[in-house]
Amino acid sequence: MRGCVHIYCGDGKGKTSAAVGLAVRAAGRGLRVLIVRFLKTEDSGEVSVLRQIPGIRVVPCDRTFGFVFRMNEEQKREAAAYFTERFRNAVREAVEGGYDVLVLDELMASCNYGMVPETEVVEFLKDRPESLEVVMTGRNPSETLVSMADYVSEVCLRKHPFAEGIPAREGIEY
Numbered sequence: 001m002r003g004c005v006h007i008y009c010g011d012g013k014g015k016t017s018a019a020v021g022l023a024v025r026a027a028g029r030g031l032r033v034l035i036v037r038f039l040k041t042e043d044s045g046e047v048s049v050l051r052q053i054p055g056i057r058v059v060p061c062d063r064t065f066g067f068v069f070r071m072n073e074e075q076k077r078e079a080a081a082y083f084t085e086r087f088r089n090a091v092r093e094a095v096e097g098g099y100d101v102l103v104l105d106e107l108m109a110s111c112n113y114g115m116v117p118e119t120e121v122v123e124f125l126k127d128r129p130e131s132l133e134v135v136m137t138g139r140n141p142s143e144t145l146v147s148m149a150d151y152v153s154e155v156c157l158r159k160h161p162f163a164e165g166i167p168a169r170e171g172i173e174y
Helices: 015-028 045-050 073-096 107-112 118-127 143-148
Strands: 005-009 033-037 056-058 101-105 133-137 151-154
Touching: 005 015, 005 143, 015 033, 015 045, 015 056, 015 101, 015 133, 033 073, 045 056, 073 101, 073 107, 073 118, 107 118, 107 133, 118 143
Parallel strands: 005 133, 005 151, 033 056, 033 101, 101 133
Antiparallel strands: none
């Protein structure tokens, strides 16, 4: 089977949820899935459940840096080194481990904030094994990444309870 590249982007809620849904579907059909999260903590409801599903591996995120806009320059350099290495390790593990699907959650933001060099993402997509399905999420993918994708699905914000002062709720937003 030829692997395709998916991008779930946009300003609305549901990009990660769409990627998780694809991961669960793939595992349900016997495919091996590797999920690597960027710029997020482990504190999200789907993580513990995904780790219980045979065929899915979620790489633990052992460092938290907070929001990029709150980091000083030294913290940004440290975070960029961490997330760049995280990307490189994800690619290596996906290829060497013979995974069928690689989910790179919030990779777009990682590229946009300079945490992962987009040039490395582009090179990986060009050189990846032909059968590897790659799913990337996040806002504002570059035109280069969009042009390399087979699927681009945009989640559009029309209405969100946060605008009414309702904070993120455990089990719903995280």
